[in-house]
Amino acid sequence: MEIDKLTEQVIGLAIEVHRHLGPGLLESAYQECLYYELSKANLKVEREKKLPIAYKEIKLDHGYRIDLLIEDTLVVEIKTVETFTDVHKAQILT
Secondary structure (H helix, E strand, O other), X not given: OOHHHHXXXXXXXXXXXXXXXXXXXXXXXXXXXXXXXXXXXXXXXXXXEEEEEEEOOEEEEEEEEEEEEEOOOEEXXXXXXXXXXXXXXXXXXX
């Protein structure tokens, strides 16, 4: 699937979850419901996918954790905060 079409579909499903649940819940609740919607849409989705971090000549198995990996292509990082800080921006960019 083309990345733009996949992204559009995922954003639409995320909006659907938010419309239904509203604001103020834990990230885990939104993640579970979005996982449900993505699976129902027949998309390949992995939760809490571990991604190694390379440091010099070693590889650390538990460097990062991706909230949702969709179709082995799109990374979704779920945030439930009142205001994005520089730390949140750095997490998303990383």
